[in-house]
Amino acid sequence: MGSLFAEWAAAADAVRATSKKLEKMRVLAGYLGPLADDDLAVAARLFAGGPFPRADQRVLAVGWSALVDATRERSRAAADAIGAAYQRHADLGDVAAELIVDASPDPRPLTLRDLADAFDEIAATRGTSAKRALVRALLARASGSEARYLVKIVGGDMRIGLREALLEDAIARAFGRDREAVARANMLGGDVGETAVRAKHDTLAAAAFAHFAPVGMMLATPVLELAEVAKRFPPPYYVEDKFDGVRAQAHKSGDRVELYSRTLDRVTDRFPELVAPLRDVPGSFVLDAEILSFRDGRAVPFTEFQTRLGRKAVTDELRAELPATLMAFDILERDGEALLERPLAERSRILRALPLAGPVRTPDLRVLDLAGDELVASLEREFGASRARGNEGLMVKDPRSPYRPGRRGMEWLKVKRALRTLDVVVTAVEWGHGKRRGVLSDYTFAVRGERGELRNIGKAYSGLTDREIAEMTEHFLAHTVADRGRVRAVEPDTVIEVAFDQIQPSERHDSGLAMRFPRIVRLRPDKPVAEIDTLATARAIAAREGGAT
Ligand code: AMP
Secondary structure, three states, X not given: OOOEHHHHHHHHHHHHHOOOHHHHHXXXXXXXXXXXXXXXXXXXXXXXXXXXXXXXXXXXXXXXXXXXXXXXXXXXXXXXXXXXXXXXXOOHHHHHHHHOOOOOOOXXXXXXHHHXXXXXXXXXXXXXXXXXXXXXXXXXXXXXXXXXXXXXXXXXXXXXXXXXXHHHHHHHHHHOOOHHHXXXXXXXXXXXXXXXXXXXXXXXXXXXXXXXXXXXXXXXXXXXXXXXXXXXXXXXXXXXXXXXXXXXXXXXXOOEEEEEOOOOOEOHHHOHHHHHHHHOOOOOEEEEEEEEOEEOOEXXXXXXXXHHHOOOOOOHHHHHHOOOEEEXXXXXXXXXXXXXXXXXXXXXXXHHOOOOOOXXXXXXXXXXXXXXXXXXXXXXXXXXXXXXXXXXXXXXXXXXXXXXXXXXXXXXXXXXXXXXXXXXXXXXXXXXXXXXXXXXXXXXXXXXXXXXXXXXXXXXXXXXXXXXXXXHHHHHHHOEEEEEOOEEEEOOOOEEEEEOOEEEEOOOOOOOEEEXXXXXXXXXXXXXXXHOOEHHHHHHHHHXXXXXX
């Protein structure tokens, strides 16, 4: 019959129950080791938190409210019991585990295969009610403990204190392989399930870069002042403009070209004019890039370019008004060879040897082999020049560094505009006053703490357009987790960029900090919640301000 989901859930419980990495790894390796190939692949993917391999573009598309309803129905809990439990847990899966106490109405036990089949079916099913029915049928067979993980996986928010790196280590341990080899195969092939099976059969080395399986994008660490750059790594420094557009990963193999967003979604159709120029470049490749628009040689401000992103259909008019340019700043694969482990200096040479044309370009690269005041003065000039070209600031990169997918390290530094904005997530909203009566216009927002928890840091009246506020009101009404009259706690899924004058210690919020004069600069729908700024960054800003006054 195949392996039972209850056994998987018991292993997940054991992983959650300990904070010791070694213990987590021991549990996982012990559980994964004896599984048959098919079950092993499914089990590993579920531990990675997704219903499908990363390389698989399918989505379940089960809405939050459908999950809440299914949980309510299965638990037979009152509506306010769900809201109250959510306040305690801030996680719908944990809510399900607490409220589902009776035996499952459908006694057939769930196997891993059942889950995989159900996910295939949910993804292939169109229409909300049909999807809901499938989720309900799954929950009907689940115990409280199984429901915890089903809801987490379907809701796309696993959080059981298991990073993918630890899962990779556990796979290495289960089958006596090298952890680096496991990590490499997983990153290239885009499927931790397939990687586990490869580890079992000792075929990790044969994993190749899978085209059209986007890899996580390397992230940058903000630099609060230019003198900080020299502390991060020694010269030389690779300096490029920081373009204020949207991140994209471009894949080409054969005649096929696809573009992926930083959330790894396929966005090719949004930029049809980039397809032919990319296809015209011979051979296969994967590029890391920023897409933006230029007018008279200057970058069009993001807020203007954004109007093009919101539209479903890209009309000829929009394309003429805001033509897309792809600024390729890195290359991850070329003609069948993965380049991630090569130093940036080498990747940069390979990138710049590509015969690019038209709207596909590479940014100007400045190499600063300087230190001390000379470096700061030079960076200052470059920053000013970049701003004069309409760009956001600078990216400073270490030419010795490999490409680290999905990692934020000190090898890429970003020097931004005012240096006084943070990307935060909205946690609560309030009805506005006066002209803003009837819309949810006041937002409370949070940064991410050390253990991934959200810590409120400020509250601001929306600086968004009336249309955006109306749209956000609708969104928040549908994603309310607790309605307390004036104030509503909302599902933390909306990332915004907030500008401020200062950050100071304060008792008002649970971060222990508060922003002075926070202003919402814009919505950041392109940015996943996992990538918002951290409490550590906010503290660093506060410490610096404290020192300055
Ligand atoms: P932020 O979105 O503020 O965290 O800044 C990092 C983002 O800057 C990256 O995700 C890219 O989308 C963007 N970016 C713009 N220009 C560059 C560049 N030359 N190199 C790397 N990233 C860039």
